[in-house]
Amino acid sequence: MTKYEYLKNTPLKQAVEEYIEALKKAGTTYKTETIATADALGRVTAAAVYARRCCPHYCASAMDGIALMSEKTFGAAENTPVILSSEDYKNIDTGDPLPDKSDCVIMVEDLIEAGGGKMMLHKAAVPWQNVRKIGEDICKGDMITTSFTVMTPSLIGAFLAGGVFSFEAITVPKIAIIPTGDEIVDGSKEELKNGAIPEFNSAIFSAMLCEWGAKAVVFPIVADKLELLCECIEKASRENDAVIVIAGSSAGRDDYTAEALKKSGTLVFHGIAIKPGKPAVLGHIGNVPFVGVPGYPVSGIIVMEEIFKSVLPLLTGRRYENAPKLQARLTKQTVSSLKYKEYIRCRVGFLDSKAVAVPMGRGAGIVTGFAKASGIFTIPQSSEGKQRGEDVEISLLKPLDELKNSVMIVGSHDPLLDEVADILKLTGSGVEVSSSHVGSMGGITAIKNGEAHMGAIHLLDINSGEYNKSYVRTYFPKDTAVLIRGVGRIQGLMVKRGNPENIKGLKDIAEKKLSYINRQKGSGTRVLLDYLLKKEGIEAVSIYGYTREEYTHTAVAATVAAQSAQAGLGILSAAKIYELDFIPLYSEQYDFLVAESALSDERVKSFLEVLNSDIFKQRLERMGGYTFESIGQIVEIG
Template identity: 30%
Template sequence: MTHHPSTGTHPRTPGPRSAGREFFTARTVADALAGFRPARRTTVEEVPLADALHRVPAAEVPAAAPLPGFARSTVDGYAVRAADTYGASEGLPSYLDLVGAVRMGAAPEVAVRPGAAVGMPTGGVLPEGADAVVMVEHTAETMPGTIEVTRPVAPGGGVVRADEDVAAGAPLVRGGRPLRAPDLGLLAAAGVTAVAAHARPRVVIVSTGDEVVPPDTAQLHPGQVRDATASALAGLVRDAGGDPVVAGIVSDEPGALEDRMRAVLPGADLVVVSAGSSVGARDETAGAVAALGEIWCHGLAIKPGKPTLLAECAGVPVVGLPGNPLSALVVFRLVGVPLVWRLAGCDTPPPEPSTSARLARDLPSAAGRLDVVQVVVRDGLAEPIFGPSALLSVLTRADGFLVVPEPATGLDAGVEVAVTLYR
């Protein structure tokens, strides 16, 4: 089952919205996914088949010849004329002359004439004159050179046509969809050893904050925190087929983020600014982006992750994330990951694994926003996990997440919910 943020739950009746004043006007996640669609795409390059898993072909790849290319047996048995088996049964078998056998990897050296049969291995080339293969389980060799058939076979039974896998000129793979393992197998079967695919999007991750220090900092001073978000974001980027580039930590000094963004934009397909997108006095992302490009929105109707910024600077999309690690990762999974796939030429990201479960307890929510709730799934029950958005352990303990749609004021215990599972 595929999970979509606005479906898969049973909401309560919406209640009145809070009358409290908002810091900024928030757009819905659905609006962001539908409306923030930068035109940028990565360049196209020739990719060897061995490196093509999850890469996105720039166009469909047609078959130069039919596959498998010859009529072949799908069972061990005997190649026959189907008409010679009609009416055969255990009590009244058909008797056929065994006139030879087909060897694997070789063309047949014998044809099937009326009243005759040829021994067949699975995958062997169907000999001339035959139109079916009867399974060995439905035959017996009663005497040398003669077999009896105890069950009839229809024309085409036990056989794959020469073009049944793929017809000549038909697409082997489609453009715009990431290549999966079976796609690589089909391309190899057709003799395709490289494919024209979009380059992996280069995603530059910039961390901000005077309190943030590199992960290899041995001793923290009071108030300092190691940069955990950048490493986690890099993992999400790799999962989405991107190439993450961690560009270090920028101080809260005015102008520092704008300078760093000017430096990284020319080599980026996407810039992600970790922290700095909320409305505090120190938060620099909005100002830096406004100086370099155009802000599409500042604020999403989502919890956690409301102070998210989406923008474009010099043709490069920019995502500004909240400072709390949980909030940053939740919103990047919902909005940033589809953007990475889009940059790589894939407009519809591959669906994430999901499952159905029953909610273990009542789940309150506020109407007008999308609530993303981490859950543990055990024995068909989804148990919500709660904790401050600064705690990464909430995510590491979760098996997946569910969403409460914007109109709902909560979900009742016992309702069936769709849980998106973490790989």
């Protein structure tokens, strides 16, 4: 078997600097065109722009009133008013040219009619008062703006005022995006066969390019054939200002991006010391930049942000601001290798004005995780990771005000959290919900360590059969946290529609050796499963799939629906989403643990108000499997 290797594992900073230098030597630069000023919003000036006329180009009245020689008003005062005859002045409106033999304007509010066309003044005028002088705004020949300036509404007005009706602008660069892969299919198709991967990376990258002032040109999907890819990138490089190839950049047998580039142009780097994003390919075809991005969407986004965005100023003339940053305390140890600079997504929230960061899953293919993340921190290439409680620098992905207005909920997953978040949005409360699904024990730990406002928990005491109370007594003996009643839920087995295996309970799964999908350790559902197995005398090792874990009820349901597992324990609302059969096993209580100090927090209050609302209950009734007895009330722990 052929051994595939990356050409390099170059540090990011070095790779970007050397790549930009290589592009400059290849002659990569922007193009220009003449455009109409009125249509120039968001465009970039290619050169300094100078006024072609004065504004105003005549002496103009700045007020409605009368124009006259100021000397005729001298001596006017409160006790010695001056009377003007109709021959002493001329009526004038704002913007009118100043008449000959006039050097000032008195606004109408300061005039007192004295009859017969006469005007009485109690205050003397001064020369050139209320007069817009020639070139007051700008004079012919003055520079209105510099090169590489992004046109704003006010600049458009300034250009037109200065007689600049068209100007030389940087042409919006066209960036070719070429999706590749035999397994890739049109992402707009609703029905997908197993093995078919929907193509949506091009939509993500197109939107990013639009934000950066470039235009995407998406090519049809190219199969994994070297000659087809070579043909496509040659065409793309002739017709566009840069080329991005999606996938085929790794070291597999059908990964042809680097090889195709070498046939058509120059390969500068293959393999960057970042994770995700290592298999990036950097080069150029003549003076046209070429970037091969990995097929996993998060990897691609990182390469676009960290590499392609750094190259783009050569084509757009723009400066791109770095994301706002802040320091936040890490809630979980994050381990990394020494080989790469690693990018970790996280959720950020504020507790007592202190920012905390909850690390999220690192999968390079989890694009929804990127969309939900509120920030990113990095682990340097030379570091083994970050410790829990350590301050890290976060590059924000969401507005700071939104993060400050977020209620942080850590713990067990339930779709109802999303429903609360949506209702808060609809009511215009300004409060956001930031939820991290780490299991019920994770919720208890977060509250105990001051890392969340609320913990979502459903933990069964296998001795007493009650939910949550004993855990609060054990972990919060000094009453530093309060338990708020949430909802009752039905837990049961989710199975394929029609229940073809005739599953009645957990014994059937063990005896028939059916495949099972479990929840992660520390989750309330995992605790319940262990309790039920023990109660029925079933060994965990007899459940095929016991060690196979998912982090949410909907992920378990999706796995069963895809027939990747034959059963999984979860809640009725998740089963209904995926049209699965549901075999009820146990009634449980899903509650909210709140730090006592957070009870008076307005964000927590807003969350609890929604919890008690009719619209929330109506939504959960439609979802099915919930009860609302004493919802929102403080539970007596005893």
